[in-house]
Amino acid sequence: xxxxxxxxxxxxxxxxxxxxxxxxxxxxxxxxxxxxxxxxxxxxxxxxxxxxxxxxxxxxxxxxxxxxxxxxxxxxxxxxxxxxxxxxxxxxxxxxxxxxxxxxxxxxxxxxxxxxxxxxxxxxxxxxxxxxxxxxxxxxxxxxxxxxxxxxxxxxxxxxxxxxxxxxxxxxxxxxxxxxxxxxxxxxxxxxxxxxxxxxxxxxxxxxxxxxxxxxxxxxxxxxxxxxxxxxxxxxxxxxxxxxxxxxxxxxxxxxxxxxxxxxxxxxxxxxxxxxxxxxxxxxxxxxxx
Numbered sequence: 001x002x003x004x005x006x007x008x009x010x011x012x013x014x015x016x017x018x019x020x021x022x023x024x025x026x027x028x029x030x031x032x033x034x035x036x037x038x039x040x041x042x043x044x045x046x047x048x049x050x051x052x053x054x055x056x057x058x059x060x061x062x063x064x065x066x067x068x069x070x071x072x073x074x075x076x077x078x079x080x081x082x083x084x085x086x087x088x089x090x091x092x093x094x095x096x097x098x099x100x101x102x103x104x105x106x107x108x109x110x111x112x113x114x115x116x117x118x119x120x121x122x123x124x125x126x127x128x129x130x131x132x133x134x135x136x137x138x139x140x141x142x143x144x145x146x147x148x149x150x151x152x153x154x155x156x157x158x159x160x161x162x163x164x165x166x167x168x169x170x171x172x173x174x175x176x177x178x179x180x181x182x183x184x185x186x187x188x189x190x191x192x193x194x195x196x197x198x199x200x201x202x203x204x205x206x207x208x209x210x211x212x213x214x215x216x217x218x219x220x221x222x223x224x225x226x227x228x229x230x231x232x233x234x235x236x237x238x239x240x241x242x243x244x245x246x247x248x249x250x251x252x253x254x255x256x257x258x259x260x261x262x263x264x265x266x267x268x269x270x271x272x273x274x275x276x277x278x279x280x281x282x283x284x285x286x287x288x289x290x
Contacts, residue, residue, distance in 0.1 A: 002028045002062070002063055002148055002181075003025055003026065003027055003028065003061075003062075003063070003064075004025070004026040004049070004060070004061070004062055004077075004149055004181070005024070005025045005026075005060070005061040005062075006022055006023060006024045006025070006049070006058065006059075006060055007023055007058055007059045007060075007061070008021050008022070008023060008057065008058040008059070009021075009022040009023075009045070009048060009055050009057075009058035009059075009060070010022070010055060010056045010057045010058055011041070011044055011045075011048060011053075011055050011056050012056045017205050018041045018044050018205060019041050019044060019045060019048075019055075019202075019205055019206075020205040020206050021058075021206065022045065022058070022206070022207055023207070024200060024207060024210060026149060026181050026183065027181065027198075028148070028179075028180070028181055029179040029180060029181065030181055030182075030197050030198055031171075031175060031181075031182045031183075031184070031195055031196050031197050031198070032181070032182070032183045032184065032196060032197070032198045032199075032200060033183075033184050033186070033189075033192055033193075033195075033196035033198070033199050033200065033213075034046075034183050034184065034185040034186075034200050034202070035185075035186065035187065035189060035199065035200065035201045035202070035278055036185075036187060036201060036202035036203060036282070037187050037203070037282050038187050040187075040202045040203060040204075040282075041202055041205065042153065042185040042186075042187075042202055043081060043082075043153055043154075043185070045202070046079055046081065046151045046153055046183070046185060047079070047081075048060070049077065049079075049151070050077050050078075050079040050151065051067075051072040051074075051077075052079070062076065075103055075104055075146070075147065076147060076148050076149060077147055077148075077149045077150075077151070078103070078142050078145050078147035078149070078150050078151065079142075079151040079153065080138045080139055080141065080142035080150070080151065080152050080153060080155060081138075081151075081153040081154075082153065082154060082157060084126075084134070086126055087126070088125065088126045088127035089125055089126070089127060090125065090126055091122065091123055091124065091125055091126075092115075092120060092121070092122045092123070092124055092125075092126065092137060093122035093123060095126065095137075095141070096111060096122070096141070099141050099144075099145065103145040103146055103147070104146065105145070105146040106144050106145060106146075107143070107144040107145075107146075107174075107178075108144075110140075110143060110144050110170075110173075110174060110177075111140060111144045114136075114140045114143070114144075114170055115140065117166060117170075118133070118136050118140075118163065118166065120133065120136065120137060120140075130158065131157065131158035132157075132158035132159045132160065132163060134158075135155065135156065135157045135158050135159055136159065136163065136167065139152060139155050139167055139170075139171075140170075142155075143170060143171065143174040144174075147180070148180050148181065149180065149181040149182075149183070150180060150181070150182050150183070151183045151185065152171075152182065152183065152184050152185065153185045154185065154186055154187075155167065155171075155184060155186070156186070156188065156191070164191060168191065168192070168194075168195055171184075171195060172195065184196060189274055189275040189278050190273070190274075190275045193213070193273065193274045193275065196213055197212065197213055198210075198211070198212050198213060199211060199212070199213050199216045199274065201278060201281060201282070203281065203282045208281060209281065213274070216274065216277065217271060217273070217274065217277075218256075218271075219253075219254050219255055219256060220252075220253075220254055220271055220272050220273075220274075220276070220277040221252070221253040221254075221255075221257065221269055221270065221271060221272065222250060222251075222252055222253075222269075222270050222271075222272045222276075223250070223251045223252075223253055223267060223268070223269050224248055224249065224250045224251075224267070224268045225248070225249065225264070225266045225267040225268055226247070226249060226266055227244070227249035229264050229266050229267055230249045230250070230251050230267065231249075231251075232264075233261065233263070233264065233267055234251045234253060237253050237255045237257070237258075238253060238254050238255040239251050239252065239253055240252040240253065240254050240277075240280035240281055240283075241280045241283060252272065252276070252277075252280045254277060254280075254281065257269070
């Protein structure tokens with residue numbers, strides 16, 4: 001099985017620990033959300049996986065085999081990131097041609113459809129594109145290569161609402177036509193929540209959530225009512241945060257609620273979305289510029 005497995009990955013820059021004991025398994029044919037605040041180490045992790053930088057310790061395995069720099073499967077993984085690996089003076093059609101040669105295969109049909117939909121002129125130079133259109137072009141390349149694992153690092157940088165929606169639709173289209181592992185790394189949660197199947201949240205050097213989206217949503221609650229009632233009900237539950245709004249006391253819970261515990265009449269229990277859970281999980285934590 002084409003699983004990508006990370007075991008005890010650690011990364012330090014000098015004395016600063018950026019990633020600490022990261023253990024993850026990316027399964028085939030799944031869309032992941034790799035979530036975390038700016039500077040938490042998402043890009044660092046993806047650069048380690050794709051052999052652009054080296055981990056301080058730990059191993060990465062692909063198809064059951066530990067990878068090293070020499071035998072890294074270049075064509076199996078593809079990383080689209082803010083870093084520009086193409087010459088700014090190259091024309092888009094030349095970059096597409098070179099990418100196809102390097103990757104050994106390229107979805108020309110999807111490429112042409114995306115170029116037309118977004119109004120990209122293949123004769124333009126990369127330097128002539130705005131930040132948003134460079135993002136679109138690089139995302140198009142990532143979706144058209146034959147890689148089995150595609151990493152999209154902040155794939156909506158500089159995009160307006162219409163272009164973001166169009167890109168999401170093309171991500172789904174590419175996935176449906178050729179299932180593969182797609183990892184969306186972002187700190188913007190609300191819009192991608194409808195795309196992803198599995199949630200990985202990085203915070204303070206470590207993975208704090210690694211679960212299917214439906215599990216995360218099922219364990220995310222907002223419990224409100226009189227303070228003493230809420231506190232009594234939430235005893236021994238994992239409370240992420242509390243708020244006081246006038247006489248209303250609110251507790252945000254990430255846990256399975258006890259089925260045997262009676263729910264008082266004055267208590268209101270409701271699920272919250274992924275973005276709210278992410279905010280509460282990562283609120284008031286250290287934020288580093290990685």
